[in-house]
Amino acid sequence: MSNSASNNKSFSSLTLDNALVSNLKSLAYHEMTPIQAQSLPDMLAGKDVIGQGKTGSGKTAAFGLALLNKLNVKRFRIQSMVLCPTRELADQVAKEIRKLARAIHNIKVLTLCGGTPFGPQIGSLEHGAHIIVGTPGRIEEHVIKGTLNLDDLNLLVLDEADRMLEMGFQAALDNIIDRSPTQRQTLLFSATYPKQIKAISDSIMTDPVMVEVTSTD
Numbered sequence: 001m002s003n004s005a006s007n008n009k010s011f012s013s014l015t016l017d018n019a020l021v022s023n024l025k026s027l028a029y030h031e032m033t034p035i036q037a038q039s040l041p042d043m044l045a046g047k048d049v050i051g052q053g054k055t056g057s058g059k060t061a062a063f064g065l066a067l068l069n070k071l072n073v074k075r076f077r078i079q080s081m082v083l084c085p086t087r088e089l090a091d092q093v094a095k096e097i098r099k100l101a102r103a104i105h106n107i108k109v110l111t112l113c114g115g116t117p118f119g120p121q122i123g124s125l126e127h128g129a130h131i132i133v134g135t136p137g138r139i140e141e142h143v144i145k146g147t148l149n150l151d152d153l154n155l156l157v158l159d160e161a162d163r164m165l166e167m168g169f170q171a172a173l174d175n176i177i178d179r180s181p182t183q184r185q186t187l188l189f190s191a192t193y194p195k196q197i198k199a200i201s202d203s204i205m206t207d208p209v210m211v212e213v214t215s216t217d
């Protein structure tokens with residue numbers, strides 16, 4: 001499908017690793033969705049991005065590709081983390097990232113959510129991971145107990161940020177962000193953009209690019 005670099009819906013028009021582009025072909029992701037086309041160039045350039053778009057617009061692959069493209073697989077340290085409001089959403093995000101990462105060998109994505117025993121998660125963290133996906137409460141617990149080290153984190157994603165706030169995760173988010181390196185890229189996705197989200201983005205993001213997509217095609 002991507003026979004022209006001038007086609008701005010083509011994944012191959014991006015500065016995206018070839019292995020990721022060919023894997024997208026095998027997944028039958030023939031062209032970018034509008035939010036992907038509008039956010040990926042800035043995300044791949046390392047900018048902070050606020051993305052607003054309705055459910056099903058392809059936000060996971062947007063930040064998932066940015067995250068995978070930035071990752072140094074040889075460095076077995078936690079380099080990116082995605083915060084989600086619920087365990088179900090975290091599982092879906094982890095599944096999509098693993099699918100997008102199929103072309104890259106030995107990528108370790110670890111989910112850390114509440115409602116599952118804490119002890120085994122410590123064991124998994126000791127084994128190591130490149131990417132963490134999870135819910136703010138449990139991640140905050142690991143960060144405070146020192147079982148999750150974020151020293152090498154260079155990309156933080158807040159997915160469904162409005163829902164995380166509605167669920168009362170503001171304090172957990174603040175604690176996690178306080179313990180994250182300040183030299184990092186931050187991506188924030190939200191279906192709505194209430195003033196609490198604006199307050200968060202003002203305090204944790206640097207010159208964010210706003211991308212708003214109202215239709216899915």
Ligand code: ADP
Nearest residue numbers: 029030031032033054055056057058059060061
């Ligand atoms: P959102 O988070 O915006 O609600 P998702 O990221 O869950 O949406 O994506 C919805 C669906 O679209 C998923 O099943 C995903 O695999 C699929 N998808 C994402 N991007 C593309 C694409 N470029 N081409 C085809 N399918 C895609």
Ligand code: MG
Nearest residue numbers: 056059060159
């Ligand atoms: Mg989503």
